[in-house]
Amino acid sequence: MTQGKHTINLTLKVWRQNGPGDKGRFDTIPVRDVETHMSFLEMLDWVNETLTMEGKEPIAFDNDCREGICGMCGCVVDGVPHGPAKAMTLCQLHMRKFDDGDVIAIEPWRARAFKVVKDLIVDRSALDRIIQAGGYISINAGNAPEANAVPIPMGMAEKAMDAAACIGCGACVAGCPNASAMLFVSAKISQLALLPQGRPEAAQRALKMVATMDAEGFGNCSNHRVCEAVCPKSISIVNIARMNREYIKAGLVSEVA
Amino acid sequence: MNWLMQTLSSSIGKKLLMALTGLSFLGFLAAHLAGNLTIYAGPDAFNAYADKLQSLGPVLRVAEAVLLTFFTIHVVTGVFLFLQNLAARPARYAVSRNPGGKTLGSATMPYTGLLILVFVVFHLLNFTFVDKTGTTVFQIVAASFQNPVYVGLYVLAMVIVALHVSHGFWSFFQTLGLNHPKYMPLVSGAGIILSLVFGIGFGFLPIYIAFMA
Numbered sequence: 001m002t003q004g005k006h007t008i009n010l011t012l013k014v015w016r017q018n019g020p021g022d023k024g025r026f027d028t029i030p031v032r033d034v035e036t037h038m039s040f041l042e043m044l045d046w047v048n049e050t051l052t053m054e055g056k057e058p059i060a061f062d063n064d065c066r067e068g069i070c071g072m073c074g075c076v077v078d079g080v081p082h083g084p085a086k087a088m089t090l091c092q093l094h095m096r097k098f099d100d101g102d103v104i105a106i107e108p109w110r111a112r113a114f115k116v117v118k119d120l121i122v123d124r125s126a127l128d129r130i131i132q133a134g135g136y137i138s139i140n141a142g143n144a145p146e147a148n149a150v151p152i153p154m155g156m157a158e159k160a161m162d163a164a165a166c167i168g169c170g171a172c173v174a175g176c177p178n179a180s181a182m183l184f185v186s187a188k189i190s191q192l193a194l195l196p197q198g199r200p201e202a203a204q205r206a207l208k209m210v211a212t213m214d215a216e217g218f219g220n221c222s223n224h225r226v227c228e229a230v231c232p233k234s235i236s237i238v239n240i241a242r243m244n245r246e247y248i249k250a251g252l253v254s255e256v257a
Numbered sequence: 258m259n260w261l262m263q264t265l266s267s268s269i270g271k272k273l274l275m276a277l278t279g280l281s282f283l284g285f286l287a288a289h290l291a292g293n294l295t296i297y298a299g300p301d302a303f304n305a306y307a308d309k310l311q312s313l314g315p316v317l318r319v320a321e322a323v324l325l326t327f328f329t330i331h332v333v334t335g336v337f338l339f340l341q342n343l344a345a346r347p348a349r350y351a352v353s354r355n356p357g358g359k360t361l362g363s364a365t366m367p368y369t370g371l372l373i374l375v376f377v378v379f380h381l382l383n384f385t386f387v388d389k390t391g392t393t394v395f396q397i398v399a400a401s402f403q404n405p406v407y408v409g410l411y412v413l414a415m416v417i418v419a420l421h422v423s424h425g426f427w428s429f430f431q432t433l434g435l436n437h438p439k440y441m442p443l444v445s446g447a448g449i450i451l452s453l454v455f456g457i458g459f460g461f462l463p464i465y466i467a468f469m470a
């Protein structure tokens with residue numbers, strides 16, 4: 001294996017916006033000698049170093065763990081949330097996915113429910129408010145109950161875990177042609193609805209979380225399945241079907257209002 | 258009944274309305290196609306079918322009223338959803354690409370829907386709300402399809418219907434939450450077959466009539 005350096009030259013077209021009130025614009029930034037071993041965020045760090053040296057404002061972007069588990073990072077790269085690689089967060093994307101001479105457009109998540117805070121950073125607290133509306137179970141504090149007291153079939157546990165893989169990054173909203181948050185909400189509803197511990201509050205949860213989702217100004221689902229394609233955790237739209245079922249049951253059959 | 262309004266006016270409720278009314282149109286299309294196929298048995302068979310349909314009287318009127326109501330719900334809800342979805346993303350992306358998922362059918366749903374609305378009005382003015390004294394339904398239809406523009410328009414309309422159905426059929430199941438690993442491949446397949454049946458079944462009729470008459 002050759003261990004030599006691989007470098008490429010790029011042109012970034014980055015969305016710059018000073019604050020929520022600013023109109024915003026694209027800045028064209030030529031970047032030379034990008035090492036292909038860098039992650040996308042390391043590349044941005046590197047660009048920011050140069051910008052800072054030049055006395056310019058660095059590009060603001062969200063990130064935290066940089067190992068694909070926290071859900072903080074994410075921009076729309078060349079029209080695709082989290083960039084061209086499937087099932088991958090932006091922090092896990094490496095520059096070897098790009099070619100020398102590429103022009104890369106970098107934009108923030110765009111949705112009415114996600115206001116731009118600065119440059120590539122958006123306010124995703126709308127997702128938190130959906131969770132606060134019902135994305136939890138109520139249990140008495142105290143000793144943890146015996147783990148095997150409630151039997152859960154392996155298949156169910158697996159499905160719940162698949163839904164629970166959602167890191168709440170918002171890529172589904174960003175990718176959806178309608179800026180709908182249904183994949184996110186359905187994953188959060190599903191991870192609890194599938195387990196016995198989640199059943200007592202299932203109807204209440206479905207009604208409240210969907211009502212909050214609507215009130216936050218997200219769009220409606222038209223079954224395009226783009227969300228599923230851009231989700232870094234490959235969460236399936238089967239969860240949306242489950243949410244629809246849960247919601248219809250809760251609204252039309254359950255006694256909860 | 259507050260609970261009912263609340264459920265139906267939510268994002269999922271509106272999808273539910275679209276799905277249920279949409280499914281009823283598939284039933285209508287199937288019945289309409291079955292009737293139209295009598296054309297292959299000759300003008301008399303077709304006229305007899307039209308007379309038989311009219312002789313149903315009140316039953317037909319009720320069916321028409323139900324269809325019209327469903328149609329109105331489908332169109333109004335659809336327009337509402339379309340505008341809401343536009344508003345959900347006030348700032349568009351400078352670069353956008355389909356990363357997978359979106360199909361021609363799904364991407365054009367509001368537009369094919371609108372075109373179908375225009376076509377239905379046109380079609381009704383053409384063949385339904387016309388003076389039928391001293392002539393037969395077949396004569397009216399045959400006369401229209403002497404004009405190649407009509408034939409083209411009708412065939413195009415049927416391609417649009419097929420596109421709409423190709424996304425609509427499986428969407429019905431997804432929206433109602435009728436998603437099952439064993440049946441979903443069947444549903445997707447059936448949707449494609451159904452859209453082909455409607456597209457070809459209806460679309461070939463004007464061509465046949467044009468050449469036969």
Ligand code: FES
Nearest residue numbers: 064066071073091
């Ligand atoms: S920074 Fe944590 S997932 Fe990317």
